[in-house]
Amino acid sequence: MIDRQDRLGRAFYARPTLSVARDLLGQRLVRRLDGQLVEGRIVEVEAYIGREDAASHAHGGLTERNAAMFGPPGHAYVYFIYGMHHCFNIVTEREGYPAAVLVRALEPLTGIQAMRERREGRPDRELTNGPAKLCYALDIGRELDGADLVEGSELWVERGERVDEERIMSGTRINVRGDKRALSAPWRFWIRDHPYVSK
DNA sequence: CTCTCGATGCGCT
DNA sequence: GCGCATCGAGAGA
Numbered sequence: 234m235i236d237r238q239d240r241l242g243r244a245f246y247a248r249p250t251l252s253v254a255r256d257l258l259g260q261r262l263v264r265r266l267d268g269q270l271v272e273g274r275i276v277e278v279e280a281y282i283g284r285e286d287a288a289s290h291a292h293g294g295l296t297e298r299n300a301a302m303f304g305p306p307g308h309a310y311v312y313f314i315y316g317m318h319h320c321f322n323i324v325t326e327r328e329g330y331p332a333a334v335l336v337r338a339l340e341p342l343t344g345i346q347a348m349r350e351r352r353e354g355r356p357d358r359e360l361t362n363g364p365a366k367l368c369y370a371l372d373i374g375r376e377l378d379g380a381d382l383v384e385g386s387e388l389w390v391e392r393g394e395r396v397d398e399e400r401i402m403s404g405t406r407i408n409v410r411g412d413k414r415a416l417s418a419p420w421r422f423w424i425r426d427h428p429y430v431s432k
Numbered sequence: 433c434t435c436t437c438g439a440t441g442c443g444c445t
Numbered sequence: 446g447c448g449c450a451t452c453g454a455g456a457g458a
Contacts, residue, residue: 279450288450298443316440318451335450355453365451409450431451 239392243383246306250325250332254280254422257323257334259396261342264371264388271347271371273339273361274393277423277430279406281322282332286418287411291331301379302331309388311368311378318365321373323382323390337364337407337421339371340429363431400425407431 241260246253257275264271281289281302290299290312301310301324310322310333322333339361341348348360348370361367368374373388382389403419423430 281450290450293444296444312450313442314449315451316442316449320450322450337450359453363451406450410448 240383241307241390241392243305243307246323246325246383247327248325250280250282250334251420253323253325254278254334254420255401257336257390258401258422258424259393261391261393262336262339262367262371262388263391264344264373265386266344266347266372269344269347271344272342272391273367273371274342275336275338275390276340276427277336277338278421279335279337280325280332280420280422281335282420284331286415288406288409288415288418289331292411295331299331302333304328304379307381307383309373309377309380309382311373311375311380313375314365319368319374320364321368321377335364336367338362338423338427338429338431339367340427341370358428362429396424 257278260275261272262275284291291302295303301308305328306325308324310324311319313319322335324333326332341360352360352370361370380388402425403422406421
């Protein structure tokens with residue numbers, strides 16, 4: 234029963250990254266943990282597109298760390314940052330072209346108790362309202378770097394409620410470095426007024 | 433509520 | 446060695 238019919242397929246991810254990023258809003262990220270499903274609705278994302286994007290980890294070319302970004306679409310790119318956190322991305326476009334969508338925030342849907350246990354002492358509002366926080370809540374670590382979200386059984390995305398076009402906001406990405414173009418590109422997308430969008 | 437700052441490991445130059 | 450696609454504690458308002 235792991236593979237439900239509404240799982241997003243390869244074709245969803247093999248499209249222009251900005252389209253994938255917008256369309257991921259409202260979809261459900263599903264994690265299998267101890268035989269239980271833990272799910273959250275995607276409410277905030279950021280796009281990282283091509284080697285020309287000075288804010289992208291792929292800017293300097295292919296390395297061991299960013300290899301998943303150069304791989305086929307629909308796979309995870311998980312990286313370790315600031316010496317203590319993980320962040321989760323979904324690879325987009327065609328193999329060989331480095332692009333991905335960083336998932337920045339979720340709204341907890343099911344398995345909330347399991348998330349609370351992994352995020353002990355935090356109020357519910359802070360379970361998954363940040364890219365590293367959601368990785369703690371869903372136990373996403375480097376062992377999932379490169380994992381296939383289309384064929385795999387640990388982590389995938391299912392179709393969720395459609396988000397009204399009017400509720401989709403965009404703006405510049407958070408905490409990125411780079412050139413003027415990277416700093417001004419409106420490649421962050423979120424659901425307007427959603428309580429789980431990061432701060 | 434907002435702002436500042438330290439933690440902490442590793443990939444890359 | 447440097448610098449990071451972050452988080453949480455603590456201080457102040």
